Amino acid sequence: MRAGPARRRSAVAALALALAAADARADDAATDWRASAELAVSASPARADAPANPGLVDARRGEAGPALHVNARHAAGDLVLTADGWLQARRDWLRGETVSHGYLPEASASWQAGSSVNLSAGIGAFRWGSGYSWNPANPLTDVQANNTSRALAYRRDGDPFASIEFAFGQDLLALTVAQLRQTDRLLDRQERRENRAVLRYQAMFDGADITAFAAAGDGESFGGLSASAAPGDQLELHAELGLRSRRRAPSVRAVDLGPAQAPLAVLDFAPRPVATLSGLVGGQYTFADSTNLIVEFFHDGNGLSRGEFDALRAGIASSRERLDDPAFGAAAQGFLKDTTRLAGRMRRDYLFVRVARDELFARTDLHAYARTGLADGATVWGLLLRRAITPALRVQAGVELYRGDADSEARLIPVRQRVEAALIADF
Structure with missing residues (x-):
């Protein structure tokens, strides 16, 4: 069994903190804790015709195993301790190995230093912004965290x-x-740590709010604005803008190898001093039968333009031709692998739609969503079914499909779909 020691220690620390808070007296109203155990399975068949992955990376996934989740909050006067941790083990039946992971999404302390001052520190996430599918106004956003209509958290x-x-x-x-x-x-290939200082001002109005952001760090400045309004009981409208001082999407460069050879395509991840503006506009409407509809359009100013995407595809074609080249085959493989890692949301304009209905029938919830790239029609289709067996036991299953024409970015995703299911017990 393989495990990441740092991840395992961090999750154990989170669970220890959570359980320590939960070990307080049962009648202590200042302590709240929740836990769940899940048995999950997920599978992703590889796409045989992925242009950037001609057998270089085994993208298939087939995993199953248990997980434990604990969330706890303990308040002692003006001090509040919060912890959230996961421990999981996954058996990869395709590769014949078991991998254990520990995750610590949150472990923080908050102190109310006065009637209007609060201090907090630790580790956590920053879910700022009014958008559902993306938050371009948030300088600390996590692009993977927003979609909650999936079977596995x-x-x-x-x-x-x-x-x-x-x-x-x-x-x-x-x-x-x-x-x-x-x-x-598109912002960083290495998932390195970025230092950020963020100033945030939020103003609340009757049925509306506006939040402004200003951030700086690592040679980059950022400004953002998020707003939402509820004109009625059923309708909510929202919009976001984000301005970044540098363009950080990779560019395709052609390295001259001399008159006897075609240029070598490489991806240049160096930031350029070009400001990029991103935005989102959308809304949600809740019908009388509790069906919730979300529609959003978003523009990523850091995404690839049509010309840049065409250059990327040309680089893929030339790199495939060089795979057997003893001098430049390794560089060609690197280009294709980096391109595969970028696949998923690399263009500029997208439309997102989600329909959700809880209690559709017999304690069963249904969520369906689609995200379409307006430049090439590449679409991610998603469906989630969730059924409560008892108040403390539920089963949920979901599928996400990646579809598009041969020239679309969907074909660059190395898998065709992702299927997930889980049996979850709360206690």
């Missing part, structure tokens, strides 16, 4: 942070310093 270690907040009536001013692990492949 997204889990990763949280980011170290310290924050001070000042309340002014309904308004809030906060300063947060954090080390963000970047999960957007």
